[in-house]
Amino acid sequence: MNADRITEKLNILADAAKYDVSCASSGSKRQNKNKGLGNASNGICHTYTEDGRCVSLLKILLTNFCIYDCAYCVSRKSNDIQRAAFTVQEVVDLTINFYRRNYIEGLFLSSGIFKDADYTMERLVLVAKKLRTEHNFNGYIHLKTIPGASDELMHEAGLYADRLSVNLEMPTEQGLKLLAPDKNRADMIKPMGFLKNEIVQYAEEKKALKKAPMFAPAGQSTQVIIGATKETDQEVLHNSDQFYKKFNLKRVYYSGYVPVLSDNRLPALNTAVPMVRENRLYQADWLMRFYHFKVDEIVNPSHPLLDLDIDPKLSWALRNLHVFPVDVNKADLQLILRVPGIGLQSANRIVSARQFGKLNWEQLKKMGVALNRARYFITCNSPSFESRDLTGTAIKQYILAESQSKYLKNSSIQLNLF
Template sequence: MERIEEKLKILADAAKYDVSCSSSGSKRKNTGGIGDASASGICHTYTEDGRCVSLLKILLTNHCIYDCAFCVSRKSNDVKRAAFTVEEVVELTMNFYRRNYIEGLFLSSGIFKNADFTMERLMRIVKKLRLEEKYNGYIHLKTIPGACEELIKEAGLYVDRMSINLEMPTEAGLKMVAPEKDHESVKKPLAFVQNQIQEYKAESKLIKHTPQFVPAGQSTQMVIGATPETDLEIMNVAKTFYNDYKLKRVYYSGYIPINTENSLLPQVGSRPPLVRENRLYQTDWLLRFYDFNLDEILNPKHQQLDLDIDPKLSWALRNPHYFPVDINTADYKQIIRIPGMGRQSAMKIIQSRKFGRLCEYQVKKMGIAFNRARHFMRCADTPIILGSPSMEYVKQTILQRNSNKYLKETSSAQLTLF
């Protein structure tokens, strides 16, 4: 028992660097077994509809045949090594679930011996959980690059989501820090799984009891800040992978300095680019849900995202001719381009104006960031001012208000300590 606890500590800690563990998209129901991926949870990660669910997030092993400079599990790194058996992972998962600690499993692994050897053990774990333990909870499995298609296909019948890490955004960046790897070994299994998803969906229209194959789709992850790609290059790669492989998510993981020996990598003492990571997620959201084109946000003349303001505000400041938007006459796609305006608030405006023209006091109650949005929209009672303020003035006004708000919240928090 003590040995299992030690393994769990080592392999759960090693898994924390992988951020692509969202459980969104699963609809697997309980059909008389144990667990239900569709039920609500309590912690750790969030589904697409905002529910919070808990996952047991571990590696099968942190032994690895590769020496990727950015990875804590690289073979040259002096860390404690451990490996679970197939039975240990199954037992841990079921015990954690029965105690209501988790609702699902996120399982990844270092590569030991070879890709097929590792993938075969991962497949056996998910198969044993589904068939022998009758476990119906959520399972997210990492595909091993280079594993044979037969193993990937069989594993896909038992999991909800599969993912495979692209690692670095570009091939050139990957070769700098992981010369043994290439992007082709990632693209090939992504394409294979996507083709299988489409084939099983088509078959299900003809045959009622066709088994599910990776029903929650695929995702990938890129490490940001370890190599010198621009934000434009990163988002171009993400856009391509969304289009070519119909991914559910692309995750952007800010590189945490863990390698003091490689001069090509940011060193300990440098801050992880957490703000940049956040800006990339915001850009990703604008492209997928706000009808923006990539060249509107990033282009050869503007290759890096602004770190001090969000990408929608940055776009608005660079396109003053688009504003102000009259919320009483504009369509939905125009309204959601207003900085500080979300999709739900935009729909509330569209619905509410059926009953009359909207004034500022009404819009304030709809959940928008009004102090930001007011510079870019016109309500029924907005005064007409001759000579619009410059976009630089608007930017500084917003930044100053945000700074004052932060200082006020910090002061209040400090007062509650005494």
């Protein structure tokens, strides 16, 4: 196969892969050994690890041929697009060549489904296996698994990949039936349960025996498309919460529907999901996973949609002003974490530092507290904020006005640099 044809395939299959956002590489501890290639720390995407490092991945489809006709998918079988497929060896060679040139640190590999689930999954696994066993490649590998594939193939995938994802695609079963009637939600849920059990079992074996093999050390994740169907943010987040609890998922990724296809089951082509809705869902997801918020505190039947103009933590605070003000010199960690403008690191710094004396506004600012938000909700060892009796509407207006002023000031500074 000549280089021009490989480049053509890469252009087609990298472009088709861009709609899958579930490719963050956080959580893997795979180390280089035996002088192998890589270390898990046009097709190249940038993602971030848990410690904030930017990682480059080769992100491609094995093929964009597909037996399914999902309404939202650019690769659906009825769509008139240019089709292409890599061989297993071509993906292996691309990965190694890109790594040697220092273009990438790992691989994210997905695929359309051709023939059937096992046939496709077998080839995805073979790519990872050849990289690990024939090339001693220790870089990051994320495989998007194929719903309906056998447990044996899922097991083998976990032995070679750092992370596996089983994409739910639609937030609810009703949405999947509407837009992808050929697919079965049970086929997506079953492998999640299998992978959860395997990950737990291998982790226990690893504790007892250091030489025990790793199994998907970066865990499993999933992706849901938002905006293609009419689910509220409440439905989306309740769904995510259940999957976090049942399957120990590392991440749920939220992908705003991109209107690239005309279909009477889909929103109009000019109704793209605003990026801010994705951002608000990720912020709400973060509150659930790290700040111990319950879903019903963030969204509920009387407040089913996330505010687009303010973040969900501030939205909750404005709806629960009776909880505030919080005395940061006395309150417990969990309550301090609920204050807008105080993050995880700042909250822990506050709890540690106040053992040595009462904290004031200046000290809080040095700890990373965003006082332009937090000052409306806290007291400390300084004169109290003078307008403590402000309503929620007034606080919101003040915060938005200050944010806008700061944005305009920064824009002015940027313009003056040129």
